[in-house]
Amino acid sequence: MPEVSNRSQTVPLSPFRKLIPLADRARANGKHIYHLNIGQPDIKTPPAAVEKFRRLPWEILDYSPSNGIDSYREALRNYYARFDVDLGADEIMVTTGGSEAILFFMLACLDPGDEIIVPEPFYANYNGYAHIADVRVVPITCHIEDGFALPSADKFAGKITERTKAIVITNPNNPTGACYTRDELERMSEIVKDHDLFLCVDEVYREFSYDAPLQSILQLPGLEDHAIVIDSVSKRYSATGARVGALVCRNLSVRESVDRYAKLRLSPPGLGQRLSELMLEDDGPYLAGVKEDYGNRRDVVYRRLQGMPGVFATQPGGAFYLFARFPISDSEDFCRWLLEEFEYKGSTVMLSPGPGFYATPGLGNAECRIAYVLNVDDLESAMDCLEEALRIYPGRTEGSSVAVADLSRDLG
Structure with a gap:
C-alpha cells in the first residue's frame, strides 16, 4: 500500500x-x-447584516478577484481609517480566513529552514503552519507572573541568527489575553529595523481590548517595509464560518509574492466577502x-x-x-x-x-x-x-497555595 x-x-x-x-x-x-x-x-452574527445578506440578488456564485472583491477591500480601507491607519485598497489582500493569511505570510517571506521568533505561549496553529512551510519557530518565553509581558530587547536580540527573518506576535494575545503597550510595540519596531526583519502582528482580536484602546502596529511610523498584519472577521463579528481574513502590508514586494499564492488558489470565499462587507456597515x-x-x-x-x-x-x-x-x-x-x-x-x-x-x-x-x-x-x-x-482530581498536586494575582498592566 x-x-x-x-x-x-x-x-x-x-x-x-x-x-x-x-x-x-x-x-x-x-x-x-x-x-x-x-x-x-x-x-x-450581526443580525442586520445577516438579513441584508439573505436578500442579496445573485444568480451565479462566481470567482472573486484573487486579492478580494474591490468594494470589500475599499470598505476595509475605511475600517482601518477608524484607527488612524491610512491604507490603499491594494495594500489589503483578502484571504480565506486569518489562517490562510498566516500561511501566505510564511510562504511569501521565508524560505525552508528560515526562522521566526515568537513569544510563547502563542496561538498553537503557528506551529502547524510553520511545519507546512518548513519554517523553524524559535520561542522566547513569556511568564504568567508578570502578565505575559514581552521580554526585553536584549532577549529578543539573543535569539536572532542569520536565518531569522521575522518576529511574530499576536495582539491582543491568544492564548493569554495580554495586550501590548505602545512602548512594547516600539521596542519590537526598533528590533526589526535594526536587524532588517519582518514584524508580523496577528490583530484578529483588535476590537477586544478592555482597559485601553489597542495600539496597532500599522500606527507606528517607519515600518512600511517591515510590518505585516493578519486580520479576520471570524471573532470580531462572530462569523467564524465566513472564512474571510486579510493580510495587510505596505511592502509591495511582499504583496506581489503573496499574490502569486493567492492566484494559485483562485479566490477567497465570495459569499463570505459579501457578508463581511455588510457587517462593516454601521457596526459601531x-x-x-x-x-x-x-x-x-x-x-x-x-x-x-x-x-x-x-x-x-x-x-x-x-x-x-x-x-x-x-x-x-x-x-x-x-x-x-x-x-x-x-x-x-x-x-x-x-x-x-x-x-x-x-x-x-x-x-x-x-x-x-x-x-x-x-x-x-x-x-x-x-x-x-x-x-x-x-x-x-486524582492528579491534583498537594500543597498548592492559593495564588491568583491581578497583574493587569497600565495599557495607556
Missing part, C-alpha cells in the same frame, strides 16, 4: 480540536459539555455591545478563578481568553479526565491543555487556556464544574 507523507504524520495536532473525539463520546453518553476549549462565540453599536459582553464574561471567569485554591491567573486585557496555572502536573491528562471520568450535575467542562501553546518542551504542563465564549450564566455553571473538578 502506498505510504502517506512524513509531513502529514508529523504536523502538530491542534490542541483545540484533538480532544473532540472524547467530547463526542461524552456527549453521546448524555453528558453536557461547556466548551471553553475553542474560540467559537455564542454571540449572534454591535461592536460596542460585543466588547461589553466579553468584558463581563472576563470578569466572571477571573472572579471565579480567584476563589479556587491553587489557581494562579492574571486578568486578561483583551481577546476572550485566559491562560491559567492549575494545581496539576499534567494538563493533557486533566483535560482528558474532565471528558472521560468527571461529571458534575450532568455536566463537564472542556479546556485546551497548555503544552500545545508552547514550542519549548516541558512548558505548559500545569496550564490551560479558557475561552470565555459562553454567556455569563453558562460560564458560572462551567466554573462550578471546574472548581469541583479541581477539588477531586
Whole structure:
C-alpha cells in the first residue's frame, strides 16, 4: 500500500480540536459539555447584516478577484481609517480566513529552514503552519507572573541568527489575553529595523481590548517595509464560518509574492466577502455591545478563578481568553479526565491543555487556556464544574497555595 507523507504524520495536532473525539463520546453518553476549549462565540452574527445578506440578488456564485472583491477591500480601507491607519485598497489582500493569511505570510517571506521568533505561549496553529512551510519557530518565553509581558530587547536580540527573518506576535494575545503597550510595540519596531526583519502582528482580536484602546502596529511610523498584519472577521463579528481574513502590508514586494499564492488558489470565499462587507456597515453599536459582553464574561471567569485554591491567573486585557496555572502536573491528562471520568450535575467542562501553546518542551504542563465564549450564566455553571473538578482530581498536586494575582498592566 502506498505510504502517506512524513509531513502529514508529523504536523502538530491542534490542541483545540484533538480532544473532540472524547467530547463526542461524552456527549453521546448524555453528558453536557461547556466548551471553553475553542474560540467559537455564542454571540449572534450581526443580525442586520445577516438579513441584508439573505436578500442579496445573485444568480451565479462566481470567482472573486484573487486579492478580494474591490468594494470589500475599499470598505476595509475605511475600517482601518477608524484607527488612524491610512491604507490603499491594494495594500489589503483578502484571504480565506486569518489562517490562510498566516500561511501566505510564511510562504511569501521565508524560505525552508528560515526562522521566526515568537513569544510563547502563542496561538498553537503557528506551529502547524510553520511545519507546512518548513519554517523553524524559535520561542522566547513569556511568564504568567508578570502578565505575559514581552521580554526585553536584549532577549529578543539573543535569539536572532542569520536565518531569522521575522518576529511574530499576536495582539491582543491568544492564548493569554495580554495586550501590548505602545512602548512594547516600539521596542519590537526598533528590533526589526535594526536587524532588517519582518514584524508580523496577528490583530484578529483588535476590537477586544478592555482597559485601553489597542495600539496597532500599522500606527507606528517607519515600518512600511517591515510590518505585516493578519486580520479576520471570524471573532470580531462572530462569523467564524465566513472564512474571510486579510493580510495587510505596505511592502509591495511582499504583496506581489503573496499574490502569486493567492492566484494559485483562485479566490477567497465570495459569499463570505459579501457578508463581511455588510457587517462593516454601521457596526459601531454591535461592536460596542460585543466588547461589553466579553468584558463581563472576563470578569466572571477571573472572579471565579480567584476563589479556587491553587489557581494562579492574571486578568486578561483583551481577546476572550485566559491562560491559567492549575494545581496539576499534567494538563493533557486533566483535560482528558474532565471528558472521560468527571461529571458534575450532568455536566463537564472542556479546556485546551497548555503544552500545545508552547514550542519549548516541558512548558505548559500545569496550564490551560479558557475561552470565555459562553454567556455569563453558562460560564458560572462551567466554573462550578471546574472548581469541583479541581477539588477531586486524582492528579491534583498537594500543597498548592492559593495564588491568583491581578497583574493587569497600565495599557495607556
